[in-house]
Amino acid sequence: xxxxxxxxxxxxxxxxxxxxxxxxxxxxxxxxxxxxxxxxxxxxxxxxxxxxxxxxxxxxxxxxxxxxxxxxxxxxxxxxxxxxxxxxxxxxxxxxxxxxxxxxxxxxxxxxxxxxxxxxxxxxxxxxxxxxxxxxxxxxxxxxxxxxxxxxxxxxxxxxxxxxxxxxxxxxxxxxxxxxxxxxxxxxxxxxxxxxxxxxxxxxxxxxxxxxxxxxxxxxxxxxxxxxxxxxxxxxxxxxxxxxxxxxxxxxxxxxxxxxxxxxxxxxxxxxxxxxxxxxxxxxxxxxxxxxxxxxxxxxxxxxxxxxxxxxxxxxxxxxxxxxxxxxxxxxxxxxxxxx
Amino acid sequence: xxxxxxxxxxxxxxxxxxxxxxxxxxxxxxxxxxxxxxxxxxxxxxxxxxxxxxxxxxxxxxxxxxxxxxxxxxxxxxxxxxxxxxxxxxxxxxxxxxxxxxxxxxxxxxxxxxxxxxxxxxxxxxxxxxxxxxxxxxxxxxxxxxxxxxxxxxxxxxxxxxxxxxxxxxxxxxxxxxxxxxxxxxxxxxxxxxxxxxxxxxxxxxxxxxxxxxxxxxxxxxxxxxxxxxxxxxxxxxxxxxxxxxxxxxxxxxxxxxxxxxxxxxxxxxxxxxxxxxxxxxxxxxxxxxxxxxxxxxxxxxxxxxxxxxxxxxxxxxxxxxxxxxxxxxxxxxxxxxxxxxxxxxxxxxxxxxxxxxxxxxxxxxxxxxxxxxxxxxxxxxxxxxxxxxxxxxxxxxxxxxxxxxxxxx
Numbered sequence: 001x002x003x004x005x006x007x008x009x010x011x012x013x014x015x016x017x018x019x020x021x022x023x024x025x026x027x028x029x030x031x032x033x034x035x036x037x038x039x040x041x042x043x044x045x046x047x048x049x050x051x052x053x054x055x056x057x058x059x060x061x062x063x064x065x066x067x068x069x070x071x072x073x074x075x076x077x078x079x080x081x082x083x084x085x086x087x088x089x090x091x092x093x094x095x096x097x098x099x100x101x102x103x104x105x106x107x108x109x110x111x112x113x114x115x116x117x118x119x120x121x122x123x124x125x126x127x128x129x130x131x132x133x134x135x136x137x138x139x140x141x142x143x144x145x146x147x148x149x150x151x152x153x154x155x156x157x158x159x160x161x162x163x164x165x166x167x168x169x170x171x172x173x174x175x176x177x178x179x180x181x182x183x184x185x186x187x188x189x190x191x192x193x194x195x196x197x198x199x200x201x202x203x204x205x206x207x208x209x210x211x212x213x214x215x216x217x218x219x220x221x222x223x224x225x226x227x228x229x230x231x232x233x234x235x236x237x238x239x240x241x242x243x244x245x246x247x248x249x250x251x252x253x254x255x256x257x258x259x260x261x262x263x264x265x266x267x268x269x270x271x272x273x274x275x276x277x278x279x280x281x282x283x284x285x286x287x288x289x290x291x292x293x294x295x296x297x298x299x300x301x302x303x304x305x306x307x308x309x310x311x312x313x314x315x316x317x318x319x320x321x322x323x324x325x326x327x328x329x330x331x332x333x334x335x336x337x338x339x340x
Numbered sequence: 341x342x343x344x345x346x347x348x349x350x351x352x353x354x355x356x357x358x359x360x361x362x363x364x365x366x367x368x369x370x371x372x373x374x375x376x377x378x379x380x381x382x383x384x385x386x387x388x389x390x391x392x393x394x395x396x397x398x399x400x401x402x403x404x405x406x407x408x409x410x411x412x413x414x415x416x417x418x419x420x421x422x423x424x425x426x427x428x429x430x431x432x433x434x435x436x437x438x439x440x441x442x443x444x445x446x447x448x449x450x451x452x453x454x455x456x457x458x459x460x461x462x463x464x465x466x467x468x469x470x471x472x473x474x475x476x477x478x479x480x481x482x483x484x485x486x487x488x489x490x491x492x493x494x495x496x497x498x499x500x501x502x503x504x505x506x507x508x509x510x511x512x513x514x515x516x517x518x519x520x521x522x523x524x525x526x527x528x529x530x531x532x533x534x535x536x537x538x539x540x541x542x543x544x545x546x547x548x549x550x551x552x553x554x555x556x557x558x559x560x561x562x563x564x565x566x567x568x569x570x571x572x573x574x575x576x577x578x579x580x581x582x583x584x585x586x587x588x589x590x591x592x593x594x595x596x597x598x599x600x601x602x603x604x605x606x607x608x609x610x611x612x613x614x615x616x617x618x619x620x621x622x623x624x625x626x627x628x629x630x631x632x633x634x635x636x637x638x639x640x641x642x643x644x645x646x647x648x649x650x651x652x653x654x655x656x657x658x659x660x661x662x663x664x665x666x667x668x669x670x671x672x673x674x675x676x677x678x679x680x681x682x683x684x685x686x687x688x689x690x691x692x693x694x695x696x697x698x699x700x701x702x703x704x705x706x707x708x709x710x711x712x713x714x715x716x717x718x719x720x721x722x723x724x725x726x727x728x729x730x731x732x733x734x735x736x737x738x739x740x741x742x743x744x745x746x747x748x749x750x
Contacts, residue, residue, distance in 0.1 A: 044486035145368050149731070216480060217552045224375045225478045225735045306552045307481035310732040311389065313555050 003276070010277030012113035013101075016285065021100035021253070024289050028296055029248035034062045036300035043304040069241035077143075077234055084141035089235065089242045092134035096250045099124035103181045103260060105285035106271055120181040121173055124257055125166055131250055132158045132212060135221070138243065139231030150230025153311055154221040157211055160318035165208035165254075168326040171201040171333030172261045175340070185265030193264040197336055201329025202262045206295075207322050209258065211314065213251040215299050217306035218314050251299060255292035263291045365392055370734065372400045378738075379745035382722065386731055394726035396719050402749040409709040414440060415673050417706060419510045424713065425747040426507050427470050430456070430463040430499075431689035432747070436709070437512040438593060438685035439698035443678050444514055451642040452516040453594045458529075458632040459502060459511055460687075461625040465536065466495040467690035468618045475615070475739030476547060479556055484547045491539055494532050501525065513669065514676075516645030520665035526637045533626045540623055548615060557612035561725050561737040564609055573721055575692020575714045576621065577741055580614035582607040587688035599631050614740040675704050691715055691742055715748035 009015055034049065038057060041048025049058025076082065102123035104112045114120075132154060139151025172194050173179050176187045188194060195202045211218045222230035229235075232243040259265065266284030309317070344360075351358045364387065371381035381397040405424055409417045421436060422429035434456060441448065448456070469492040476484025496506050502521055503509040511517050547553055563571070568581035578585055586603040588596040604620035606613035643650040645667055653661070657668045680702040686695045692714030699708040718741050726737060 040482060040486075044483050045490055046486060145366070149368070219480055220732075223480060223732070225480075226370075226732055228375060304483050305546070306550065307476070307479035307484075307556060309552055310556055310730060312730060 006277040006282075010111060010281045012111055012281075015111075015281060016105060016113050017097065017101050020105065020256075020285055020289055021097040025097065025249040025252040026245070028252040028289075028293055029245045030059075030062050030066070031293065032248050032251070032296050032300045034059055035297050036303055037062075039301050040304040066241065070238050072237035074237035074239055079143045080234060081141040081143065084137050085234075086239070088134045088138035088141060089232075089239050089246070092131040092138070092246055093242050093249065095127060095134070096131040096246060096253055098127040098130075099253050099257060102127065103257065105260075105288050106266065106281045107182050107186065108271060108273065108275065108280045111277075111281040117180045117182050119179045121169065121179045121184070121257075121261070124181075125169060128165070128250070128254060128257070129158075129162055131246065135231045135243075135246075138235070142231065142234040144234050146227040146229075147231050147233045150221045150227045150233065153227070154214075154231060156311060156315060157214070157218070157220060160315045161208040161211035161322075164204050164318060164322050164326045165212060167323075168201040168204035168208060168329050169257060169261055171198060171326070171330040174330060174333040175337040177337055181260055181265075185260055185267070188264040189267050189270060191264070191267070193262060193267070195262040197340075198262075198329055198333050200325050201333060202258070204322050204326035204329055205258055205262070206299075207318075208326075209251060209254040210299060210302070211318065212254065213247045213299075215247070215251065216303045217309050219308045220311050220314055223308055248296070251296050252292055255295040255299075256288060258295055259288050259291035263295075368731075371397075378743065379749075380743075382726075382734070384726075384731070384734070389730050389732075391726050391729055391731060391734070394722050396722040398719055398745065399749055401746045403746075405750040406709055406711060409706055411705065413674055413704050414676055414678055414706060415513065415669075417709065418512065419508065421709075421711065422508050422510065423746070424711070424750050425467075425689070425691075425715075425744060427744070428463055428467040428690045428747075429507055429509050430459045430511060431467075431687055432694055432713070433510070433512055434460060434594075435685040435687045435694050435696040436698065437514060438687070439683040439696045440514050440678060442683040442685065443681050443698065443700050445679075446515045446646065448515055448594070449643065449646045450595065451520075451636065451639055452644050452646075454632050454635050454639075455502075455517045455521065455644060456512060457594050457596065457599070458521075458629060458636065459499060459509065461628045461632070462495045462499055464690045465622050465625050466492045466499070468622050469495075471690070471739075471742040471744075472543070472547075472615075472618060475742070478735035478739045479553060481547060481550070481553060484543070487539075487543065487546075491536065494535060498528060498532055501528065513645070513667065513673070515649055516643075516667060518644075518667050520644045520661070520667075521636060522665065526633045529629060529633045533630055536622065536626055540619060543619060548612070548619065554612065556736055557615060557740070558610060560611045560729065560733050561614075561721075561740060562608075562610045563721070563725060567724075568609065571720050571724060573692070573718050575688070575690070575718070575742075576614055576617040577692065577718050577721065579603065579605045580617045580740075581609035585693075587686050587693050591686065593685070593687055595632075599628050601625075601628050611736050611740040618742075677702060677704055678706075689714060691744060691747065692718065711750055713747045713750065715744045716750070719743060719748050 038048045049061035052058050052064060053060040101113045102120050104117050135154050136151040139147040172184055176184050178184065214221050232240055235243055266287045269284060269287055271280050271284050348358050348360055365385040368384045368386055369381060370384060372379055379401040383395040383397055384391055385393040405421055408420055412420065417436065418433045422433045425432045469488040473485040473488025476488060499509065500506045502525065503511050503519055563581045565582045568578050568583060582605060584603055584605050589603045601624045604617050604624065606616055643661065660666055660668045678700040680700050682699045684697050686693055694714060695712040697710040698706060701707040721741050726734065
């Protein structure tokens, strides 16, 4: 009975896409927002969220915020382009979870969401690059000057970070000579993690994720004091929550990819080939998710330290500094692949 | 001649001012309901990301302070005008009282002068920290915001202990101040000074040496010496452009000529220099506060109003002063008549020079009160410095000018 139930839960479409992908990223969003507020409060010599639940450090506060967003009235301005306006945030949410459906979180073939992992890294990267385009669509459909400026900024930033993200994550493939995520993870086992072997590529990928999800110091498309809420200025209620949570969700999904590609995936644990659903898929994928969560939290902390760059400065540093770093990472990855 | 041009010519012939909209530019209205605008509006014309024209549209919080002053008794004007710059209330009411004192030919008692200086400098620090916090959050730096507002509380609370209110002190009365300091006040002030001395380098570390912030501020909003003089800006904005002008130093009022302090001046004229001026001014204000509190501690027994006024007080009022340190005003103060005449006074507030022209016709109310506030003089900077900058430089320049809309609109 329990075995059957576990098998059902471990069914890839349910476990990996819905539980790790959707629920995991929502939980991460809540935890990350809470941590962001608490850590920033610590730096800023105040308490942060507290009174909603003193014993949990005010954790409930974030949940209350979410409930408010969900139950708030959604106002659709008459001047917007209705269908793109509605579809952009929803499809962005769905597509930003898609990369999870193309990577494995366990070496056991039975629990993979797709039959073959041959080109998994490429598919995952391809899907991860789509949601920012929908932010541009959202801004354009809003028919608001601040939204259009925000989405223009978004599109500038896309051109800057996309190449960096792809090159730096693919430098791992260059080392292993494979796009297969399982082979990449197994090549790192137990402690030959690519974050140690190829730190430059990891640094570039990390910065690219910051840029892509508009985290500080690259919080440019949504910078409140110039463009109100950037592409999302005209959104309200749950649509706004989807948009704003979208950044955290994409940060988590990217971090899952980084955890697999650079942080050794499910290492130090290796599931035995005949393991059941718990040891076979649930434990290793939770290890990956924990590593990803850790990455997300480090990104959240930067809010307390940095302000935001100016758009041209961010683009400048992306093209002149981070892109060369990612190319160096790729070169070093090839060298590693040839001589390791 | 196209229809457009002929229409423009027609309207101009009728005497209507016409500013044709450039087709290639993008017009953005920042404010008045905008998180980065304050109580004002910028009409910006953007060419891509570059501002080609900036039009500060002020007056949203105009409250006719000058006209209202003409309708109330001399002493009741103070609580009115301090609403113009509520975060700098001591400095903005001081020149009014100075002008009234000039008309009455009355000198404040030395102790009152020192108390005024003490409160004004505490107010200057609080106001700079406020501006600093707002500026920080404009650049997305929430830590600077929280620190600025948190540490401002130290000085706001000191002011509350001294005057009884956090912001609207109404502290000055002609010839003196409303309250003497409490017994243990010097120790509290010294503790606050020690605390702020320790904090100032931390502000520099997290904000002014922060690579992201430096890249945002350096060489942005540059105003050369000549440009600053030409635009007639005042205060830290002027001193950030290398001109040593500070009313406390150039034309000392109260007891500033007896105190030792420096006027921090930076030559670069960019946003970074203006921010540095504020931080250095906080340090200088701490020095002044220390000197003032040392003097006050030595002269504890003197009354906070002139001796001859004190002698005239009835016994009840003297008892209240002796037990509570509070100057209980005589009813005659309300309907006080000021000899006819004209007087001007100026002080250096946190944002720059405040100038008052006060005219009396011998009645119980002012005939005319004219206020020129630093924000009103600095707002011109937006029009002349913003063009050519990127749209993202707007908060940087807005923050470093430390523009306070209610002060400018009055």
